[in-house]
Amino acid sequence: MEKTAALASDILAGIGGEHNILRLENCMTRVRVEVQNDDMLDLTRLKKLPGISGYVKQGAQHQLIVGPGKAAQVVDAMRSLMGGAVVDDAERTKAQAKAKYKAPMSDALRQLANVFIPLIPAFIASGLITGIINILKRPDIVGDFATHYPNLLGILGIFGSAVFAIMNILVGVNTAKVFGGSQALGGVMAGILSSPQLAQITLFGEALQPGRGGVIAVLLVVVLMCWIEKKLRNALPGSLELILNPLLTTLITGSVAIVALQPLGGVISESIAHGASWAIDRGGFLVGAVLSGTFLPLVLTGLHQGLVPIHVELVQAHGYNALLPILSMAGVGQVGAAIAVLMKTRNQRLKKVIKGALPVGLLGIGEPLIFGVTLPLGKPFIGACLGGAVGGALISYWKVATVITFGISGLPLALTIVTGKVMLYLLGYLVAVIAGFLFTWLLGFNDPEE
Numbered sequence: 136m137e138k139t140a141a142l143a144s145d146i147l148a149g150i151g152g153e154h155n156i157l158r159l160e161n162c163m164t165r166v167r168v169e170v171q172n173d174d175m176l177d178l179t180r181l182k183k184l185p186g187i188s189g190y191v192k193q194g195a196q197h198q199l200i201v202g203p204g205k206a207a208q209v210v211d212a213m214r215s216l217m218g219g220a221v222v223d224d225a226e227r228t229k230a231q232a233k234a235k236y237k238a239p240m241s242d243a244l245r246q247l248a249n250v251f252i253p254l255i256p257a258f259i260a261s262g263l264i265t266g267i268i269n270i271l272k273r274p275d276i277v278g279d280f281a282t283h284y285p286n287l288l289g290i291l292g293i294f295g296s297a298v299f300a301i302m303n304i305l306v307g308v309n310t311a312k313v314f315g316g317s318q319a320l321g322g323v324m325a326g327i328l329s330s331p332q333l334a335q336i337t338l339f340g341e342a343l344q345p346g347r348g349g350v351i352a353v354l355l356v357v358v359l360m361c362w363i364e365k366k367l368r369n370a371l372p373g374s375l376e377l378i379l380n381p382l383l384t385t386l387i388t389g390s391v392a393i394v395a396l397q398p399l400g401g402v403i404s405e406s407i408a409h410g411a412s413w414a415i416d417r418g419g420f421l422v423g424a425v426l427s428g429t430f431l432p433l434v435l436t437g438l439h440q441g442l443v444p445i446h447v448e449l450v451q452a453h454g455y456n457a458l459l460p461i462l463s464m465a466g467v468g469q470v471g472a473a474i475a476v477l478m479k480t481r482n483q484r485l486k487k488v489i490k491g492a493l494p495v496g497l498l499g500i501g502e503p504l505i506f507g508v509t510l511p512l513g514k515p516f517i518g519a520c521l522g523g524a525v526g527g528a529l530i531s532y533w534k535v536a537t538v539i540t541f542g543i544s545g546l547p548l549a550l551t552i553v554t555g556k557v558m559l560y561l562l563g564y565l566v567a568v569i570a571g572f573l574f575t576w577l578l579g580f581n582d583p584e585e
Contacts, residue, residue: 139205142186143212146199149184151175153217158196161206164502165191165198166213188488189506200507202491203500250309250354251443255542257298257305262539264295266550273554302451303329306350307357316361320381324360325353327389328397343393344401349451350444351407352392352400359396360388407445408452415457420528423461427527428520430465431505446540455536455553460560461527463544464567466501468523471571472515473504479576482583499545514578522571530563 147153150168155176158169170176181199182190186209189200201209268291272281281288298305303325311321333343348355364384371379414422433442442458449456473496477489485508492503509515535556537548545564552560 139208140212142184143209143216145184146181147213147216149177149181159210159213161210164203164206164500165200166206166209168197169195170197188492188503191506200502202503203495246313248443249313250306253309254305258540258542261295261298262543262551264291265538268292268295269554303346303350303353306353310354310357311361314358314361316357316364320360320364320384321357323385324356324388324392328352328356328392348397348400348404350447351404352397355396355400356388356392359391360384363387404448408448411445411449411458412453415531419532423531424524424528426461427464428524430462431520443541450540455538456540457534457536459537459541460530460535460548460552463499463548464526464530464563465523466499466544467526467564467567468519468571469501469504469509470496471522471568472509472519472575475572475575476508476512476515476580480582485583497546499543499547512580514580515575518575518578519571521574522567525570526563526567529566530560533559535560535563
């Protein structure tokens with residue numbers, strides 16, 4: 136804790152003190168700060184702080200990579216040092232950043248990702264439980280466990296599938312939160328689209344399909360709901376708004392959803408699921424190499440966030456996700472590249488950064504390696520992408536798939552791979568590491584001075 140407090144104090148000093156902070160938050164691996172005056176930042180000092188493995192700037196936000204688990208601790212320590220007095224005018228800061236820095240596509244994809252990011256813990260738990268069930272069902276590993284304990288497996292199955300049973304409701308609630316609507320109404324809209332009673336209703340000569348369109352339909356409907364709710368809030372008299380707004384919003388949005396948006400969402404959803412599956416099934420080596428080789432550049436631009444609904448749709452449509460194992464090879468290539476840099480560099484600080492980042496890199500958290508090692512050096516980043524492309528090509532060719540949407544990668548993803556493909560995934564992992572190492576070794580890099 137003393138190291139965390141010291142790092143928090145050093146970061147505060149490097150960003151110009153608490154009075155320069157407009158917004159302070161964290162994700163899994165990064166301390167995210169928006170400041171009033173960029174000139175007050177001492178980036179050279181910040182990047183060299185012990186505990187900082189990388190730095191990246193996205194829009195108006197300065198992001199310091201400190202590693203998984205530590206980011207939240209450092210932010211809590213910073214808030215404690217500041218006495219809780221964070222100038223957190225979030226909405227004003229967002230508006231300023233959007234107007235000055237953000238491209239419309241990047242902003243839209245970020246909002247889309249914010250709908251699904253809070254669901255990551257549930258996806259991780261579900262995937263790992265499903266992986267445990269698959270192991271317990273294999274007689275060659277655990278004998279007759281499944282025969283003797285069917286109730287235990289049944290309970291675990293409920294635990295592992297629960298998130299998918301309420302997926303649309305969770306997405307509805309989160310979408311309403313992100314787009315400024317009532318979260319309860321967002322859940323209601325998703326509930327309407329998923330209601331089993333829809334099957335008893337015929338519209339235009341066809342029976343309605345409960346859940347058609349999956350999360351895509353929910354996104355479309357709840358975004359419309361938020362827009363209608365805001366319009367009615369401004370139009371209705373204050374004395375009646377509390378009663379009439381939710382009533383009219385539900386009736387109007389629900390009607391449009393049933394007649395138009397759910398069928399539209401169904402078409403989009405089916406096109407995404409079938410198109411992605413067709414590309415992976417038919418594309419083989421080439422599609423896998425392109426997807427994995429270009430994934431990290433997409434991450435740097437933020438455009439990878441647009442893939443999140445595709446992951447969800449693949450699992451909802453087929454029960455498995457063939458895209459995630461391919462993309463995970465991009466991070467695996469970083470591991471091989473980092474090992475090559477570790478063996479070649481004479482820079483002791485760089486060696487220390489790599490040794491600290493490699494363990495979490497093996498577990499699928501690649502940001503410290505990307506922003507702290509390969510990207511600043513240039514050529515190793517290219518070598519890592521090429522190594523990931525080799526691994527992605529093999530994973531695609533072998534048709535390896537996982538039972539989860541997204542949330543984990545690296546070695547832990549092996550626990551969620553469909554039966555019969557685990558060893559192929561691990562082999563692809565090993566090949567990607569070796570390829571990333573070889574490409575980086577051959578490309579070389581300019582070793583930084585101490």
